[in-house]
Amino acid sequence: MDAFTDKEIIALKGFRQRIADIPLSWFLRHDKNLIRWLRARELNLDQAEIMIRKNFHWKQTSGINDILNRPVPDVVIRDFPFQVTGYDKDGDIVAVIPYGRWDFRSVVESGKKHEFVSYINYIIELAYKFLESRSSKDVIYNQVVLILDMEGFSLKQVLSRPTIDLLLGLLQSLENNHPECLKRAFMINAPKVFEILWAISKPLMSLRTLSKVNIMGSNANVWKEKILHHVPPNYVPSKYGGADTSCPNIDFYLHQMSMNDDFNIRLRNNYPVADEALETVIVPAGGKFQKTVVVQSPGYLLRWGFKTDDHDIGFLFSNGRAKAIIDIRRVDSHKHMQLGTFVCPMAGSYVFCFDNSYSRMTSKVLRFGVFISEANNNNFDDKVLEC
Structure with a gap:
């Protein structure tokens, strides 16, 4: 600020x-x-x-004052996910919203408008409480950085009078009740048709708010550079040019909070991996490399880090039944060490796949490390047991 x-x-x-x-x-x-x-x-x-x-x-x-005492419907969390990814370079929180996948019209037509509005208010109050828990009289954190991914957006999601009324009502409430909480917003992968919704929304926003919004198209090189100028790569999901391969959705934090009598939650951090702990393999042009690890019982923590010398690579993490847990088409592993953690819900095999099938002419030098650890009271302080 x-x-x-x-x-x-x-x-x-x-x-x-x-x-x-x-x-x-x-x-x-x-x-x-x-x-x-x-x-x-x-x-x-x-x-x-x-x-x-x-x-x-x-x-x-x-009812805002006691909204955190009420449960959040699972269906709303499922249909309107987002990620709290970490902090910007000033220590303010960063969140990623897949806005293009949020189907506002369906929530109106299914009669869940009230639940959706309550969900938004719940998340805002949760953010205030989290910011207060991090603040002191000398250092105050009270703003957020938003990365809004517009991929998949279509006018069909909003093109009805009740849906537009819902969105404009939410926008008006944000302006009236939470002024100056937005530090900056990066709206990426914005299609041309979004300009119609933006034109409807702009009159409700102050000039101060409008000055903080960056609307960018599908040129990833442009928006990756702008995002990483303000946010360290460890706090940006790999999908958006950062180094976090496993950033969880908000339901992860809601679950963590529900397990505590008092507000005792912190953002999950990935642990760094030392270069000397990495193995080196060559992933052939047009090929893949897989690493399988076996976990003996539920609750164990998988931790990993990997990087490539000169080029990006695809990354897929799945369980033994070939169900994808993390699937990122290409990550900038040649720019940042890619890190991740995962608490295993069950024993069995887990597979790490490094995919170079899209690169027909260039092999990749991959350096990676995978570790199995014992999670300690769900706070991710771990002691390496096997690697």
């Missing part, structure tokens, strides 16, 4: 006095959170006060 200007410091003092009667947590009352309301209203104290009071009333009357 940008440093305060002299005008903002003066405005903050007056704003704090005006809203002294509103019961806010230490986190929401911190200057770096109060400034969000002022910036959203161009330092107009009257408008900022109206805005935050409306937000307080909305939370009280719409």
Whole structure:
């Protein structure tokens, strides 16, 4: 978040006095959170006060304050997945949303509009709680970076009046109740038809919000460079040019949270793999290399790292029944060491396949390591037992 200007410091003092009667947590009352309301209203104290009071009333009357105590329907999590991948270079959280696969029209026509809106509000409140748990009085984290993958988007997903009303209502709620929480958004693989939805949405967004949105097409070289300029590769899924082959969906974290009485959740980190622990093989042009490991009992952790010398390679991780667990067509293993972890739900064989079948003329030098570890209380602190 940008440093305060002299005008903002003066405005903050007056704003704090005006809203002294509103019961806010230490986190929401911190200057770096109060400034969000002022910036959203161009330092107009009257408008900022109206805005935050409306937000307080909305939370009280719409059940937002206790939304985290309610279960999230499995069907909504399944149909509207996303990934919390880590942090940007400033420590703010990063999330990937496969927006092009979110079928908004189906949720409206199936009568699940209320469940979907509750799901979005649930995730936002969960993010606030997570940000508060990471923050201190000296360091506040209160913004998010979004990578919105538009691949697969079609107007059919949104082209009905009730669906458009749903989307515009959500957008308006985000602008009114969560100002300045968006740090930046990368909208990648955006097709031409998306311009129609964007034209409808733009009038509801402030100029400050619009300035943070980068809309890019299918040129991966362009958006990979822009994303990695702000986010370390270890916190970007391999599919998007980073180094995380196994970033989990949000249901992973919801499950972890449900197993704790108090809010005790952290983002899963992949462990680095030392170069001396890697084996080297040549994957022939047009060929594949497979590594099979056997896990003796459920709950064990598989950990891996791999890189190639000069070119990318495909990566497939599956169980012994040939069911794909991770399938990435091509990863930038020549740019970043690719890392991953997986808790095995059952004993048996697991197969790592490095696929060079798309490269008919070039063999690949692959360096890889696979380790079997004992997961420790699901917190991924492990001791290597076998490799």
